[in-house]
Amino acid sequence: MxxxxxxxxxxxxxxxxxxxxxxxxxxxxxxxxxxxxxxxxxxxxxxxxxxxxxxxxxxxxxxxxxxxxxxxxxxxxxxxxxxxxxxxxxxxxxxxxxxxxxxxxxxxxxxxxNDGGSLSLNDDILIFRNSLEPIFERSMKIGTSSLRRKMYAKHVLRAKNIHDLNGNIDTRLNKLESGEFDCIVLSEAGIRRLFNQTIHIPEYKEELDEPIKNLNYKRLKSCPAVGQGxxxxxxxxxxxxxxxxxxxxxxxDDFTGEIHAMRYFLNKINADCNSAIGFEAHDGSHSGRVSFFKGQVFGLNSFIEFEGWSEDGMDLAAELALKDFIEKGGKDLLDEHN
CATH class of the missing domain: 3.40.190.10 (Periplasmic binding protein-like II)
Structure with missing residues (x-):
C-alpha cells in the first residue's frame, strides 16, 4: 500500500x-x-x-x-x-x-x-535577463510580488522602477526573458530545486558556491522570510x-531552532511572512559558539536593522533581538503598511 x-x-x-x-x-x-x-x-x-x-x-x-x-x-x-x-x-x-x-x-x-545548512542557500537572488550584465542599475525594471523584497529594492538597492510580478517560478522566468522585466527577485533554494540542482552535502565546502547553471544572477545581502527555502x-x-x-x-528539530525562534518573534510582534521583515540567525549552542539573531524591517520611507547575540542559546538571542527591534521603533515601521 x-x-x-x-x-x-x-x-x-x-x-x-x-x-x-x-x-x-x-x-x-x-x-x-x-x-x-x-x-x-x-x-x-x-x-x-x-x-x-x-x-x-x-x-x-x-x-x-x-x-x-x-x-x-x-x-x-x-x-x-x-x-x-x-x-x-x-x-x-x-x-x-x-x-x-x-x-x-x-x-x-x-x-x-536544507542539506548544507544555512550557508547562503536560503537567500534571495536577483536574476537578470540573459542579455544583460548581472550589475544592478537603479533605473532597471525589477519584479517581485513580496512586500519585503519590494521594500529591500527601494531602500537598499535604491531601485526606481519596482513592479508586481505574479505567477509560479516558470511564469516569472518567462516574463523576465520575454523582456517584461530587466531583473526579478526569487529564492535561491526554490530555483535550485526547480533546475534540478538541489542542495546536497558536498564533499568539499567550497562546492556550495557552485553557481546555478544557465542563470544570470547575483545573491542579495538581504534577510530572508521565515522558513524561506x-x-x-x-x-x-x-x-x-x-x-x-x-x-x-x-x-x-535539533537543527531548526532558528526557524522556531523566528516564528516566535513573528507571533510576539503580530506579523507574518507577508510582512516587510526578514531574519537571519544561527544557533551556536550545538557547537559551543555564540548564537545570533538579526533582521531587517522596512517601513515606507526607511528601514532598520536589529540584532541579538547570546552565549546562552537561540531563545535568549531572539529575546535580545526583539528588545532591540522595539527600542529602534520596528513595530512603527511595520504598522506603516497597514
Missing part, C-alpha cells in the same frame, strides 16, 4: 514532495526493524514507487491566479490540512515559508533543514506512518 502525500500541485511543490520522499526512504533503513509501518516500506525497492500525491488546489492558489498578492498564507495550508484531518493522506509537504506561525494543534510537524512535513499522530515520519524527521 503506497504512502499518500498531500501537496499543492505546482511543479516546484511536486519536486519538494520527491525530495522529502527521497530523504524518508534513505533514513528508513536506520529504523527498518521497528514495526509494521516499516514492513510496509520494505516492499518498495525505489522511493518513487512508494508514494502517490494527493494534489490540492488551495484557496491561496486560487487567489494567486486572480492576481491577489497580500493575503494570509494560511490559505496555502488549510485545504491541505483538511486532507490530513479527513484521513485522505498520510502526511503533507509544505513550504515552511507558507506555514502559519500558529500551528494547527491537531497535527504534528517537523521543519526540514526550508520544507515542512505535517501529519496526524495516529496515522499509520506516523512513527516512521517521526523517527526519520524528529532529528531535524
Amino acid at each position: 503506497k504512502i499518500k502525500v498531500a501537496s499543492r500541485g505546482s511543479k516546484l511543490a511536486l519536486i519538494q514532495v520527491k525530495e522529502i520522499m527521497h530523504k524518508l526512504f534513505l533514513r528508513k533503513y536506520i529504523y527498518e526493524d521497528q514495526g509494521p509501518s516499516y514492513e510496509m516500506f520494505k516492499e518498495y525497492d525505489n522511493f518513487e514507487n512508494a508514494y502517490e500525491v494527493e494534489t490540492i488546489t488551495t484557496k491561496g492558489d486560487k487567489l494567486s491566479a486572480l492576481g491577489k498578492k497580500q493575503f494570509d498564507k494560511l490559505n496555502f495550508v488549510s485545504d491541505v490540512e483538511k486532507c490530513l484531518l479527513d484521513g485522505d493522506a498520510d502526511f503533507a509537504v509544505h513550504s515552511a515559508k507558507d506555514f502559519p506561525s500558529e500551528a494547527n494543534k491537531d497535527l504534528k510537524y517537523h521543519i526540514i533543514d 526550508r520544507l515542512l512535513v505535517q501529519y496526524k499522530s495516529d496515522n499509520r506512518f506516523a512513527k516512521i515520519i517521526k523517527d526519520c524527521f524528529e532529528i531535524e
